[in-house]
Amino acid sequence: MSRWEPDARGRLERAALELYLERGFERTSVAEIAERAGLTERTFFRHYTDKREVLFAGSSALQELLVDTVARAPGPATPMEAVAAALQAAAAVLQERREHARRRHAVITANAELQERELIKLAALAAGLADALRQRGVDDASASLAAEAGIAVFKVAFRRWTEQAGEKDLSEFIGESFAGLKAVTAGT
Amino acid sequence: MSRWEPDARGRLERAALELYLERGFERTSVAEIAERAGLTERTFFRHYTDKREVLFAGSSALQELLVDTVARAPGPATPMEAVAAALQAAAAVLQERREHARRRHAVITANAELQERELIKLAALAAGLADALRQRGVDDASASLAAEAGIAVFKVAFRRWTEQAGEKDLSEFIGESFAGLKAVTAGT
DNA sequence: TACCCGATGACAGTCACTGACATCAGCTGC
DNA sequence: GCAGCTGATGTCAGTGACTGTCATCGGGTA
Structure with a gap:
């Protein structure tokens, strides 16, 4: 088995869409998205250039x-x-x-x-x-x-x-x- | 005579365009624009919702x-x-x-x-x-x-x-x- | 003269985003 | 089977955009 859970990008995208639907885009922080995906904020920004881009993969x-x-x-x-x-x-x-x-x-x-x-x-x-x-x-x-x-x-x-x-x-x-x-x- | 120099918005717009041309948008801080206009950063954001909007007045x-x-x-x-x-x-x-x-x-x-x-x-x-x-x-x-x-x-x-x-x-x-x-x- | 108003300043705080360095499972070459 | 490299991640300390709140005070108004 690998060191990390697979499909980090997929997890981030799903977590982001869920949170944006639940509480709105502005009231969601990147740290929250990362937490729901089981990752850190820094890793989010390694996959997406900014908080918006995660919706446009x-x-x-x-x-x-x-x-x-x-x-x-x-x-x-x-x-x-x-x-x-x-x-x-x-x-x-x-x-x-x-x-x-x-x-x-x-x-x-x-x-x-x-x-x-x-x-x-x-x-x-x-x-x-x-x-x-x-x-x-x-x-x-x-x-x-x-x-x-x-x-x-x-x-x-x-x-x-x-x-x-x-x-x-x-x-x-x-x-x-x-x-x-x-x-x-x-x-x- | 009034308490402040007139035309704060005009001064901010001119200062912003100048600085964006001189050093580029990203390498210009709002504090610099405000300083060149003789105002504070906080006042900039009272006139424009964000750093971009000053170009779209x-x-x-x-x-x-x-x-x-x-x-x-x-x-x-x-x-x-x-x-x-x-x-x-x-x-x-x-x-x-x-x-x-x-x-x-x-x-x-x-x-x-x-x-x-x-x-x-x-x-x-x-x-x-x-x-x-x-x-x-x-x-x-x-x-x-x-x-x-x-x-x-x-x-x-x-x-x-x-x-x-x-x-x-x-x-x-x-x-x-x-x-x-x-x-x-x-x-x- | 007393009062209010509106534009500004001062200051502290949040959060998006970045750079630098550390960690470590798994693959690679030998 | 071991040494070393790699790539995805974590950690931490920033910078700068933007916000909330309260203070200031010249000028107009009652």
């Missing part, structure tokens, strides 16, 4: 999924089609873990600092999408615009998904939002 | 300008036309103070925490735009999408404006970006 995997999906989109796909495919792929992942996604999102919407972190993660996703589009030969400005517009669609769709009373899939909200964006930009 | 004025411009757009204007008018109004203000805008932006792009704050301010602008559109009778989803898309256009245009070698006006970049968005969303 999965975002790099999402980023890879988006970028890969754009890269693998069929050759003739337009930039927005490639972005749409990427967002649908991401939606499928989130739909699978919808309870976790909603709990996490509830914590984030309750705290401005966490919203800031979420926004910069979304900006990073946009930058990754834009890069992937450029790799496909899309010109610089169009790549940025398609990526930013795609993230805008995602933000709106995700919010509607979490606020709905029913159980409609995230992918449907994304489809509707893309259609809505098309309609609204047509009238300029 | 003007954002509420920008928000009011955007919201007012949408509210006053001609009745038959489409949502995107109203948003475009608002962004052009904001662009004119930034163009006027372009040296200040660029210095400030240089500080922000050099630091992730400041970028986070900028993003949440932009998100607030989007929320304000969306509200103003709803007041005009635009349906909920379209209002959010037009607002978010408008902010996406603004982000791209602003970045191109600051990165350009020449002296082209921000309003031109915004016009081009709106056209680019229209082109890119048409191909879905």
Whole structure:
């Protein structure tokens, strides 16, 4: 048997989410998270750069999924089609873990600092999408615009998904939002 | 004559921008800003909620300008036309103070925490735009999408404006970006 | 003249985050 | 099977952002 309990990161992430739900982000100290995970505060900061980051561990995997999906989109796909495919792929992942996604999102919407972190993660996703589009030969400005517009669609769709009373899939909200964006930009 | 030097906020804002430019955001302490402004650290925090906020004092004025411009757009204007008018109004203000805008932006792009704050301010602008559109009778989803898309256009245009070698006006970049968005969303 | 108010200062405290050094189970080379 | 290295963790002493509380006092007000 090994010297320490396994999966320190997993324990920290679960402890953090639990505590943020129980008492709120601000009223939870890093020492408390570490204690619940059976570790020390110092070790927390070896795994996560700050108190917020522990909620965003999965975002790099999402980023890879988006970028890969754009890269693998069929050759003739337009930039927005490639972005749409990427967002649908991401939606499928989130739909699978919808309870976790909603709990996490509830914590984030309750705290401005966490919203800031979420926004910069979304900006990073946009930058990754834009890069992937450029790799496909899309010109610089169009790549940025398609990526930013795609993230805008995602933000709106995700919010509607979490606020709905029913159980409609995230992918449907994304489809509707893309259609809505098309309609609204047509009238300029 | 009054008991204290006037314009404490202005002195703090100028001192902060200077120091952030001279030594970087992270390597500047609030005590140093306050000292250069002839005040104490405690007083700094009476004027600004945190060390970042001192760079964003003007954002509420920008928000009011955007919201007012949408509210006053001609009745038959489409949502995107109203948003475009608002962004052009904001662009004119930034163009006027372009040296200040660029210095400030240089500080922000050099630091992730400041970028986070900028993003949440932009998100607030989007929320304000969306509200103003709803007041005009635009349906909920379209209002959010037009607002978010408008902010996406603004982000791209602003970045191109600051990165350009020449002296082209921000309003031109915004016009081009709106056209680019229209082109890119048409191909879905 | 007495009083209040609002902007500031003084000071102590909490907590996020960092740097430096210590510990020690398990693997590696011999 | 032993010496030594490694990597994840612990310990401890900071620094600096931010907060609560009380004191100060020039200027306006009754």
